[in-house]
Amino acid sequence: MQLTLTFIILIVTVALFMTNRLxxxxxxxxxxxxxxxxxxxxxxxxxxxxxxSVVIMIAGLFVVGAGILRTGLAGMAGNLLLKxxxxxxxxxxxxxxxxxAAVGAFMSNTGTVALMLPIVVSIAMSIKVSPSKFLMxxxxxxxxxxxxxxxASPPNLIVSQILEEYGYEKLGFFTITPxxxxxxxxxxxxxxxxxxxxxxxxxxxSQSDAGYKLSPKKIAREYALEDKMFRVVVPESSPLIDKALxxxxxxxxxxxxxxxxxxxxxEGINLLAMTYQEMAGPTSIIHANDVLxxxxxxxxxxxxxxxxxxxxxxMTDKDLKDLISKKIGVxxxxxxxxxxxxGESVSKSGFRERYNVNILGINRKGTYLLQDMAxxxxxxxxxxxxxxxxxxIDMLSRETQDVVVIGQPREQxxxxxxxxxxxxxxxxxxxxxxxMVFEVFDAVIAVLIGAVxxxxxxxxxxxxxxxxxxxxxxxxxxAAMLPMATALxxxxxxxxxxxxxxxxxxxxxxxxxxxxxxxLTVVFGQFVSNTATAVLFAPIAMTAAIAMDANxxxxxxxxxxxxxxxxxxxxxxxxxxxxxxxxxxxxxxxIKVGAPLQxxxxxxxxxxxxxxxxx
Numbered sequence: 029m030q031l032t033l034t035f036i037i038l039i040v041t042v043a044l045f046m047t048n049r050l051x052x053x054x055x056x057x058x059x060x061x062x063x064x065x066x067x068x069x070x071x072x073x074x075x076x077x078x079x080x081s082v083v084i085m086i087a088g089l090f091v092v093g094a095g096i097l098r099t100g101l102a103g104m105a106g107n108l109l110l111k112x113x114x115x116x117x118x119x120x121x122x123x124x125x126x127x128x129a130a131v132g133a134f135m136s137n138t139g140t141v142a143l144m145l146p147i148v149v150s151i152a153m154s155i156k157v158s159p160s161k162f163l164m165x166x167x168x169x170x171x172x173x174x175x176x177x178x179x180a181s182p183p184n185l186i187v188s189q190i191l192e193e194y195g196y197e198k199l200g201f202f203t204i205t206p207x208x209x210x211x212x213x214x215x216x217x218x219x220x221x222x223x224x225x226x227x228x229x230x231x232x233x234s235q236s237d238a239g240y241k242l243s244p245k246k247i248a249r250e251y252a253l254e255d256k257m258f259r260v261v262v263p264e265s266s267p268l269i270d271k272a273l274x275x276x277x278x279x280x281x282x283x284x285x286x287x288x289x290x291x292x293x294x295e296g297i298n299l300l301a302m303t304y305q306e307m308a309g310p311t312s313i314i315h316a317n318d319v320l321x322x323x324x325x326x327x328x329x330x331x332x333x334x335x336x337x338x339x340x341x342x343m344t345d346k347d348l349k350d351l352i353s354k355k356i357g358v359x360x361x362x363x364x365x366x367x368x369x370x371g372e373s374v375s376k377s378g379f380r381e382r383y384n385v386n387i388l389g390i391n392r393k394g395t396y397l398l399q400d401m402a403x404x405x406x407x408x409x410x411x412x413x414x415x416x417x418x419x420x421i422d423m424l425s426r427e428t429q430d431v432v433v434i435g436q437p438r439e440q441x442x443x444x445x446x447x448x449x450x451x452x453x454x455x456x457x458x459x460x461x462x463x464m465v466f467e468v469f470d471a472v473i474a475v476l477i478g479a480v481x482x483x484x485x486x487x488x489x490x491x492x493x494x495x496x497x498x499x500x501x502x503x504x505x506x507a508a509m510l511p512m513a514t515a516l517x518x519x520x521x522x523x524x525x526x527x528x529x530x531x532x533x534x535x536x537x538x539x540x541x542x543x544x545x546x547x548l549t550v551v552f553g554q555f556v557s558n559t560a561t562a563v564l565f566a567p568i569a570m571t572a573a574i575a576m577d578a579n580x581x582x583x584x585x586x587x588x589x590x591x592x593x594x595x596x597x598x599x600x601x602x603x604x605x606x607x608x609x610x611x612x613x614x615x616x617x618x619i620k621v622g623a624p625l626q627x628x629x630x631x632x633x634x635x636x637x638x639x640x641x642x643x
Contacts, residue, residue: 030068031519037062038512038521038564042552045560052557053501056508063515077510081472082185086506088475089179090498093135095482096457098493101450110151117157121223122216124148124162125169129212132173133180134457137592140170141603161227163611164621165219167603172215174558174592175208177201179464179471182506183562183591187584190513190566196580201464201471204585206640207633211589214632218625226621257287257321258329261339264316268336274310279375282332284324287386287415291318307417309384323388358388359421359433361412367430369406377406383424385416449487456481502559509563516567525568530575538578538643542586543634545569549590550626554597562591582641589633595622 041059044050050058063069077083109127113120132140148166152159174181178188178201188199219227262268268276278284286308306312314320319341322329333340363370369377374387390397390404391411397404406412412431414421424433460478464471479494481487488494515521529548533540545565553561569583594601598608598618607613 030066031521031524033066034063034068034515034519034521037066037068038516041512045557051501052560053504053508056505056560060508060511063511068515068519069511073514074511076514077507080189080507080510081470082182082189082510083503083507085179085185085472085475086182087498087503088472088479089135090503091479091482091488091494092457092460092475093140094494095453095487096131096135099450099453099487101453101457109147110154117155118220120151120155121162121165122220124151125165125216125219128166128169129173129176129216132170133176133208134461135180137167137170137174137181137601137603140173141167141607144170160611160613161223163607164227164604164613164617165223167601167607168215168219168595168622168625169212170603171558171592171594171601172208172212175204175211175589177205177208177461178203179475180208181588181592182502182559183566183588185471186510186559186562187566187588190570191580191584194570194574194580200467201461204588207585207589207636210632210636211629214628215625218628222621222624256325257323257343258326259341259343260320260322260329260333261341262314262316262318262320263337263339266314266316266337268314268338269316271314272310273308273312273314278332282324283328284322284332285386286312287321287323287388289314289318289320291315307384307415307420308386310381358413358415359424360391361414361424361431361433363406363408363410363412364430364432365408367406367408369430370408371405373403373405375403379412383414383416384420385414385424388413388415449485452485453482453487456485456487505557506559506563509560513563513567516564523571525571527575529568529572534576538573538576538582539634539638541572541576541578542583542638542643545572545583546586546590546630546633549587550593550630553591553594558591558594558601562587565591578643579641582638582643585641586633586637589637593626593629595625595629597622 037059041055044055044058045052060069060074064071064074109120109123113123128140128144131144144166148162149159152162174184178184178199184199184204192198273286278286288305289308289312290305308320320338322332324332329340332338369379379385379387389412390406391413392407393409414424416424421433424431456478459481460474463469463474463477468474469477483491483494516525529541529544533544536543545568549561549565549569552564566584566587569587570580572578573580573583594604596619598604598613598615604618608618
C-alpha cells in the first residue's frame with residue numbers, strides 16, 4: 029500500500045512540475061506533506077532536508093555570487109570582452125561563452141545567467157546585434173558550466189552526497205572537470221556553427237533596463253545639478269563657527285541649502301587626516317575647516333560666501349559622484365493621490381524634519397525646479413529628488429501613505445557600499461575555491477566562510493542584503509525534494525525502478541543500462557528542475573550500479589550531467605526561463621536549437637563518461 033502511495037505521489041508531483049502551473053517549491057512542499065500524511069515519512073525524516081549540508085551550501089553560494097555581482101567583479105569581465113574582441117562578432121561570441129563557462133564554474137547556473145544577462149544585453153545593444161543571438165547560448169553554456177566543478181551545480185553536490193551515504197568516497201572539487209571541459213567545448217562548437225542558422229535574428233524590442241537605477245551621472249544630467257552645487261570651506265575666522273544651521277536660516281535669507289558636511293575626524297590620535305561626511309540637518313553645528321556642500325544659484329552662494337568670510341571651491345566630478353556614497357544616497361519620491369503633503373510648501377511641509385532627508389529638486393512633468401525650493405508648493409505627480417543617509421531612505425521606502433519611493437534604493441545602497449571592492453570579492457572567491465580544492469574544510473564550511481567574508485568585508489552591505497540575494501524558492505525546493513529519495517528507499521521503490529531498468533536493458537550490459545538511465549534522466553530534466561531530477565534518479569542509478577556490480581561513479585556522473593541538460597524546453601531550467609523573456613524567444617526556438625544539441629550531447633557523454641570512469 030505504501031509503495032503504491034509513494035508512486036502515486038511521485039507521479040502527481042512530476043505532473044505538477046511539468047504543467048508549471050504551481051511554483052516548484054510549492055509542489056515540493058505539497059509532496060513532502062503528502063508523504064507525512066500518508067504515514068510514509070515521519071516528521072523528522074520529512075524535515076531532514078532543511079538541515080542537509082547541500083541546502084546550507086546552496087544558500088551560501090547565493091551570497092558569494094551576490095558579492096561577486098555587487099562589487100562589479102562580473103561587470104569588469106563584460107568590459108574586457110569588448111576590449112578583447114575588437115570588431116569581430118564571432119570573437120566576441122566565443123569570448124562571451126568562455127567567460128560565462130569560467131564564471132559558472134564557481135556559481136550556480138541561475139546566478140551566472142542573472143549576473144551576465146544585463147552585461148550581455150548591453151554588449152549586444154552596443155554593437156547593434158539582437159540580444160537573442162547571445163542569450164540562449166548564454167543559458168546553455170551556463171548549464172554546461174555546472175559540470176566544471178563540484179560546487180557549480182546542485183546535482184553535483186547531490187550525487188556526491190549519495191556516493192558518500194553508500195560508503196564511497198565523495199567527489200573531489202575537480203573530479204568532474206574533464207567531463208565539463210569536453211561538454212562545454214562541444215556546446216560552444218555547436219553554437220558557433222548554428223548561430224546564424226537556427227538562432228533568431230530579429231531585434232528584440234522588449235528589452236528594458238534591469239531596473240530603474242538612479243546613478244550620480246543621471247541625477248546630475250537630469251536635474252542639471254552641475255551648475256547648482258558648490259563646495260564651501262569654513263575657515264577659522266568665519267562667524268559661522270559653532271552655529272547651528274537652524275539659527276542661520278539659510279533657505280530664507282540666501283535661498284540656498286546645505287546638503288551635507290565633510291569634516292575631519294576629531295577622535296583618537298588622528299595622525300592621518302581622516303575625514304567623514306554627515307547629512308546636514310537643523311541641529312548640525314558648523315566647525316572650523318568644515319566643507320559645506322551647498323545647493324543654490326551661483327549669485328546666492330557668492331553672497332553667502334562674502335557675507336560669512338568663506339572660501340568657494342569648484343565642484344569636481346568626484347564631488348558629483350559622491351552624491352551617492354557608502355553612507356549617503358539619493359532617491360526619487362512620488363506623492364500619493366491622498367498625500368497630506370499635496371498643496372503644502374516645502375518649508376511648511378516638514379518633509380526634512382519628518383523624514384530626515386534633504387530635497388534637492390522637484391521634477392514636475394519634465395520641468396526641473398531647483399530655485400526657491402522653500403516656497404515651492406508640492407503637487408500630485410511631482411517627483412521629488414531627496415538625499416539622505418541610506419538608513420533614512422530605507423525607512424522612507426517603507427512609507428506608503430504620503431510618498432512612494434521609486435527605483436531600487438536598497439540595490440543602490442548595496443552597490444555604493446561595495447564600490448571599489450571587486451578585488452576583495454575576487455580574493456574571497458579564490459579563498460573558497462582553495463579551501464575546497466585542498467580540502468581544508470568540508471565544502472559547506474568553505475562556502476559559509478566565503479559568505480561571511482563577503483558580508484564583513486563590505487562586498488555585501490549587511491545581513492539583510494545577503495538574505496535578499498538568496499533564491500529561497502531554490503533552497504526550499506532542494507530541501508523539500510531530498511526526503512523523496514528516503515520515501516522511495518523506505519518503500520522499496522528504488523529497487524523496483526532500478527530493477528525495471530536492468531530487466532529492460534540489462535541484456536546490453538552496464539553500458540545499455542547507463543544509456544537508459546541517462547536518457548530517462550534527460551527526458552525528465554526537460555520538465556523537472558535539475559535538482560529534483562538528480563534527487564529522483566541518483567539513488568535509482570546507484571541501486572542499478574550496485575545490482576550490476578558496476579562502477580557507481582560512472583552512473584552517478586552520468587546522472588549529474590544529464591540532470592543539467594534541459595536544452596529543449598524553457599520549462600524546467602530557470603536559466604532558460606530567464607532568457608526566454610529577455611531574448612523574445614518562442615517555445616519552438618528551444619526545441620529547434622536544443623533538440624539537436626541533446627542528441628549530440630547524448631553521443632558525446634556515452635563515449636566520454638565510460639572512457640574517463642570505466643565500468
